[in-house]
Amino acid sequence: VLDLCQRHEAQRVIKGKSMVTEETGLNDFLERGGLTVTETDLGEYIIQQAGETPSHIVGPALHKSPDEIRELFLDKHALGDRDLSATEDMVAEARTVLRDRFLGGQVGIIGANALIAENGYSMLVTNEGNGDLCANLPSVLIVCTTIDRVLPRMEDAGALLRLLVRSATGQPQTCYTSFYSGPRREGETDGPLETHFVLLDNGRTDILAGEYREMLECMRCGACLTHCPIYAAVGGHAYGWVYQGPMGSVLTPLLTSLEASAALPNACTTCGRCAEVCPADIPLPDMLRDLRNEENLTGLTATRWRLGLKLHSLLARLPSLYRFATGIGIGLLHLMGKRRGYIARVPGAAGWSRQRDFPAPQASTFMRQYRAGRHGDE
Ligand code: SF4
Incomplete structure (x- = not known):
């Protein structure tokens, strides 16, 4: 991605929300390479200004109160004395600030909710339309996504949309559902001159080959986070990485290592709410139990816990x-x-x-x- 930007002598990158770029730390990398990166999803923009990481895969700034956002904008936007008491005022201000960034962006980076194999389209859903501006205003578009986002047919994208949007935000349809078909064609007046796709694996092929392969069906709707009592109690940052809640407690050990995230599968009451609301029917509590079992078998669990479990298992068999x-x-x-x-x-x-x-x-x-x-x- 940095090579592409440098090849086009780009200085300013505008970005739509993309968990893949969070996963790879792309923003920091590009900024170390001398580029200015602006997040344009409102939630992502807020946490970028605050120097924080997302606390929810759908609502990245869910942990921020209106007062905190007001203080942040007053501090970060050099716009003099103004009244930001109403939420609408804050949204309008973000809109004004971002408008200039959109118009000055030289490279646009977006994610994809799906890549459709039969026609080469990429699909993106947003509620703010920022994805379309990132995709169409700069002359270079880079779509960053993962190999598990590839769907065979267009009709599969329709099925995905119906499940994803309702589970994510409770809407029948997002405000913007866009299909990008590639660079501007001859005779067309807008759209990027170049479109590039970055398809990340990052351990997903190994997941596909293993017993947790169903996890790749996760469509990142966030419903399991929203309904998880542990997530509600501890918040997203406690999960320590870009994926939170039950899906994060399964995905993080698989994408990083069980050693590095051994606490996550244990942060679960096995109440089963996540499996009940998951539109992909992923057996999250079973997977969390299996990961705990793996921890136990590989000696990652503390000795006193292992002895305690052995004792419990003995007693449970002798009523x-x-x-x-x-x-x-x-x-x-x-x-x-x-x-x-x-x-x-x-x-x-x-x-x-x-x-x-x-x-x-x-x-x-x-x-x-x-x-x-x-x-x-x-
Ligand atoms: S695991 Fe299921 S509920 Fe959780 S984000 Fe993925 S698809 Fe949504």
Whole structure:
């Protein structure tokens, strides 16, 4: 991409939203090469100004409040005293600032929601129309996407659109759905003079050959993030890379390494909401469990966790022993926390209880209480 820009002596690049370029750190690379890169998706523009990374694959600036964005614009845009109290004012200001960048852009970089093999089109959905301006105003267009975005036929793109848009934003259709057919043809008055495609693999061929291949059917709608209770509690930045939520907890270990992201598959309650809302029917909780199992088998799990799991597995196969052991355990925890109503330091879980108190349990296990309620025998 840098070579292409340099070959055209370009200084200014305008960009549409592209997770692939986040994945590869393209902006930093181009800027180190002396180029000025402007993100033109409003959410991406906001976090670029703030020097932050996306917290959601569909709404990159979801973590920003209107007040924070107002402060940011007042600080970054040298436009003098002005009233930005209404959201519309902030949007109008971003629009004005970006308009000049669009007109001055020499190379446009966009992503693709699909590449259609039968006619060579690339498809892009946006709600702001910024993708079309990036694609059509500069003389050079570069489409960056991954090999798993290739669809055989045009009708497949229609099916993808129906699933993607509803799951991503709840709209029946995005405001802009564009199909780009390549450079400007003879007699046409607009469009780029050159179109280039960058198709990234980055480990996807290996994923295709393995047992997690269904993950490549992910269309990046973000529904699994939006419905995940862990994502809602910790936010997108806690996932440490460009993909967040359940899809990120599966994809990040596959694209980087399980060693480097061993915590992610464990950041899941296995509630199953993600699988329920996923339009591609990807069995995310099963995959997360499989990754945990891999961690366990390859010795990535801490020894005390492995021993704990072994003990649990032994007890789970011997119900009487399980009931006996949990009865004793719950009784002891009850005694420890009875006076204050909580336990400040749980034996064997000091790290967990360093940040929070553990509520003292009732003196009896659920099963004993259930039996007592049902049969009145305890
Ligand atoms: S895993 Fe499913 S729900 Fe999550 S982003 Fe991908 S397609 Fe959407």
